[in-house]
Amino acid sequence: MADSKPHSKFNTQNLFFFGCFIYFFVTNSIFSDESKLTAKQARILKDTFVYLESLEPKKIKIDRSTYNRHSQFESFFKFPFSGKKLSRWIQSRIKKFNYGSTGDYVAMYQDGEVLLGRGFFSLNRLDRILVLLHEARHADGKNYRHVECPDDFPFLNTRDWKIHPAGKKGCDSVPDGGYGITASFLFELGAYGYLNQTEAAYRYNSEISRVIRD
Template sequence: MVDSKPLFELNSYKAVFIVFVLYWFSGYPLYSDESKLNAKQSKILKESYSYLETLEPKRIKIDKSTYNHLTQFESIFKFGFSGKKLSRWIQSRIKKYSYGSTGDYVAMYHDGDVLLGRSFFSLNRLDRVLVLLHEARHADGKNYSHVVCPENFQFLNPRDWKIHPAGKKGCDSVSDGGYGITAAFLFELGAYGYLNQTEAAHRYNSEISRVLRD
């Protein structure tokens, strides 16, 4: 038949599709290209994702009405809280990791590639996950680009006090940008008891402070 693919090609496509589907639903991590990282850096990156994938929903530790009023996770990600699903969400957006100078930033995103600075590898595992989640949001288009923080912006960068956001492109003008989604994630960690409520609130407030309101 003129418009048909040879049978062996069709079988090859089917095999690739089946492998992809099984791989996606198997629960195994889907790490992107790490060829530009050394062995120690790759190990730290994998440990970050492994930690994230342990964070699954359990009994909510806060008042249910408070949770329902404040949760934003599902409305943003279109799936319920799940570290495994969130890991895949991030990795579907980041295609390559590299290491180098990032100036006044912990990491930088460009066209599917995340450049990780030296300070990234000194962070604790939660902060590394927050950085990866934040950078992955930039893959979703220019609507999620940062805007300049006000000159009188006095909030500290919780991951590196030497980085001063005031007057730099380190804030968001949309509620579901890089800082909004990390805040939503942190709220779930507090609600499910992965963080105590004091730490969760401090971290949440730090992230949400970068979302500029009109």
């Protein structure tokens, strides 16, 4: 009995420090390498993930039949809608972020690294999430490479009007490519009330227009 009190204190302290270690490891190891970004750029990127992780499911704001008919999030991602899980999904695919010239694109993916152009950091946080989601999908293999948009492709690039998709590799031939998954994400935001239905539909239609169906 004489040893019981000190022994209990020792175990409690060990448990506390062990818990802190696990918390530090789990919450920090997932983040990709941002060492090549400026401090301001790194803050913007982290703010993007913080915002994404705040988007969790709540009461659905649309009728259930409409939701069941159009929701594709779980079939694409293999887990129910969750900003926290989606953040991990992105960061498990993108190992490094860099900054540089991206030509006619806002961002570019290659071999686990995403090159972010100047335009990325002037986007609002929702559009930044869409860009990261889109680029992370490219990590899943050749099936998710872009195909050329038709020469008569009539739609504007909503994030940058100077970028013209027609005749360029800026469309998808599969429903669950970069544009399909961003559309599925936007649908969930509208369904759960994070976006009003008008904006959600506008954004959804813009993304899904890049999926070229035979």
